[in-house]
Amino acid sequence: MEALNHEEIARYSRHLILDEVGIEGQTKLKNSSVLCIGTGGLGSPLLMYLAAAGVGRIGIVDFDVVDASNLQRQIIHGTASIGKRKVISAKERIQDINPHVQVDIFEEPFTSENALRIAAPYDVVVDGTDNFPTRYLVNDTCVLLGKPNVYGSIFKFEGQATVFNYQEGPNYRDLYPEPPPPGLVPSCAEGGVIGVLPGIIGTIQATETLKVLLGVGTTLSGRLLLFDALTMKFRELKLRKDPQAPKIEKLIDYEQFCGIPKQADGHSLENTPVANADGFERISVTDAKQRLDSGWKPFVLDVRNDREAGIVRFPWADALIPHTEVGNRLAEIPKDREILVHCKLGGRSSQACNVLAQAGYRCFNLEGGIVGWAQQVDPTMPTY
């Protein structure tokens, strides 16, 4: 193992005087490696703390660029990095925090084709992703390679964290054997997330990663930690291996497993509208614009919530009914007109279209939602 030099001894002095770390533990950290999938909300604090703590080699996987809407929570990136590739922005920040860290960047989507190759050299994998297919992929990769998977996920004010596949412990499929169908569970882009929440959950993931690398303490393996920021409560639930779980033998097509049509660019699939839903039509923002301009007069139904409508709305929308309430408020929607349904990105509106179609309405889902409209039709509108 490579020993610590004088500069490192000075830098890590608060660790070196801890019984649980010491020179021996710090040297272990220096010679250890962690792969973080995603440099977003969870990845931001995680990468910064692992770098500061002196983990010798950190791999980061991300193919996104920094967007203004990331900065409310993705604190590894700054205003000056808007438009920059996230892996580059994160690498620069890590090297500013600690130049002793080797940073490997993978600017590509994490897929069944590259996952085993990318993850193989690392001691621990940390899941900072934002969609179900990638979470199952990260899990199965860790099971096949025999690596601990430090897990965290967030929604609105709630978070979950645990350590999967550690010392024969349970993995993600023991917690959730199957994914939800697309569209049923809203994403952070649609449901929102309080900016500090990934800070808390990501920092818990960093803590667990360091404990696994050092071999100290009691990790969250076998326990699911739940956090609610609104009530400021932590709870833990027992997590056990499912004796009936099928054995994971190889990586599969995770988009298909999650019922999501594959996207060629590998972009986040979370907001993909309900797949294979019958009974309603889909219309792109540009087609909708064209048809509206040539006299189409559908009843326009906004299925977002009041707050979102307060940010930006179509002045020509006829009604605002949150998608969860559409089924109970059909009386407010005329049966004798075509219904154009929209939300922010197209996910919730496709659920609403399902409900409407079952109730006998003829409806059209605005694919891409009001954000797609703002990007492709009317750039004077704000996006959020």
Next chain:
Amino acid sequence: MSVRISIPTALRGFAEGQAAVEVDGNTAGEALHALTSRFPGLSKHLRTEDGKLRSFVNVYLNEDDIRHLEREATPLKSGDALTIVPAIAGGR
């Protein structure tokens, strides 16, 4: 038997925004049925069309997953707490 069911943020929109409700039931299954008869919109999020609990929504009796107890037949005592914990995937 009165028990408290905690409803996660992701499903509160289907339960008039409530974080927890008190329901009656002698088993976990009965308590969940009491919940979905009060809030029918929750039903499709908790159960499949043939009435089985969905595999991405876990139900805990106190700290234990009812899948490792007697599933929906798990008996309840007064004052027990049921917690619904759905899969969430956010991270960015």
